[in-house]
Amino acid sequence: MKHRSVEILEELIRIPSVNPHFNSGGCGEQKISEYIEQRCLRSGLKVTRQQVFPGRDNLIIELRTGKPDMALLFEAHMDTVAFGSMVNPLVPTYLEERLYGRGACDTKACLGAMIYAMEECAKHPENLSCDLILCASVDEEHAYRGLMAFMELDIPIVGAVVGETTEMGIVVAHKGCVRFAVHTHGKAAHSSIATNGNNAIYQMVKIIRYITEQMEPALATRSHPLCGSPSVVVGTIRGGEQINIVPESCSIEVDWRIIPGEDPVEVMKWIRTSLGQAMEGEGVDFTIEQLLLDYPLNTPFDSLVVQHAQSICGQLNLSDSPIGVPYGSDASKLQQLKRIPSIVFGPGSVAQAHSKEEWVPVKDVQLAAEFYVKLAQSFGKPLA
Ligand SMILES: [Zn+2]
Numbered sequence: 001m002k003h004r005s006v007e008i009l010e011e012l013i014r015i016p017s018v019n020p021h022f023n024s025g026g027c028g029e030q031k032i033s034e035y036i037e038q039r040c041l042r043s044g045l046k047v048t049r050q051q052v053f054p055g056r057d058n059l060i061i062e063l064r065t066g067k068p069d070m071a072l073l074f075e076a077h078m079d080t081v082a083f084g085s086m087v088n089p090l091v092p093t094y095l096e097e098r099l100y101g102r103g104a105c106d107t108k109a110c111l112g113a114m115i116y117a118m119e120e121c122a123k124h125p126e127n128l129s130c131d132l133i134l135c136a137s138v139d140e141e142h143a144y145r146g147l148m149a150f151m152e153l154d155i156p157i158v159g160a161v162v163g164e165t166t167e168m169g170i171v172v173a174h175k176g177c178v179r180f181a182v183h184t185h186g187k188a189a190h191s192s193i194a195t196n197g198n199n200a201i202y203q204m205v206k207i208i209r210y211i212t213e214q215m216e217p218a219l220a221t222r223s224h225p226l227c228g229s230p231s232v233v234v235g236t237i238r239g240g241e242q243i244n245i246v247p248e249s250c251s252i253e254v255d256w257r258i259i260p261g262e263d264p265v266e267v268m269k270w271i272r273t274s275l276g277q278a279m280e281g282e283g284v285d286f287t288i289e290q291l292l293l294d295y296p297l298n299t300p301f302d303s304l305v306v307q308h309a310q311s312i313c314g315q316l317n318l319s320d321s322p323i324g325v326p327y328g329s330d331a332s333k334l335q336q337l338k339r340i341p342s343i344v345f346g347p348g349s350v351a352q353a354h355s356k357e358e359w360v361p362v363k364d365v366q367l368a369a370e371f372y373v374k375l376a377q378s379f380g381k382p383l384a
Pocket of ligand 1: 077106107140164
């Protein structure tokens, strides 16, 4: 018989919730939020909408048991990336114990398993020693503005589990990022009299060489035991207009991944200063445009939520060693900005997220659902 968490996942896959930021004209999270709202209301849960953008609301689902100072938060985003070249993205398809569909692993499996956990706990609230909150958020795939809006509510929370694909590992650390663009400014001229111009692409070559030959090798000297070293990738380059014109502008976009212990604001400042100093006297006229700063996750091992998660993983025959991953999640904002000890936990692998073949192991969906239920039932009680 199919586990109810898997049935919920099937329903979630059928409802498109592509982030409208993606150029395919994504429909957003409204439809899926209506489905979740109706489901949770039927289970007697309290559901509140929080508008983040017009037609795009976070859902805050609460099971209050009279322990607001021991509240546990589940959080999972409702949006997905675009369908891309995925075949039948909205049709839940089973193949060799895997369930395929857009969002199957990122992160509808977690969302479905968390909804299941809320429903199960609502049947017997007397078994809980904590209040339970599920935030089904919007916009994680673009700029995590749903979670930022939720945090503005300042709801007291003692521990949080963010639902993202971790292959059922307890993630306590992950990288953050500093994304920025560099623009070089030259002077256009007819290419037959190139000396009248100033080539913005040649200027950019100096910037890129400095990033790849000086900055990148130095990153290897820093390392975090669970996340490894910071990294940097120049991801895009655009420059020049026409083959016979000296280019007057060139731009690159850079994705710099930072490790726990590093602060994105400080790293951005340091990058500005270093590039500024290195390009002095090099004839490079450039500006830096900050695009996105994101925090790394660094949750203390002795946090209540980590310890309870370890105990439940032990009971479910899963590895109970806290781990680190290179990709980011909403957990880092909860932990760094609100000091809420947070872990990331969920079925599936990041290798399948955002890809043409997105799937999740069916048995892990069920196991994750059991994990969330058990965690909710143990949180606030003495450790088993
Ligand atoms: Zn995700």
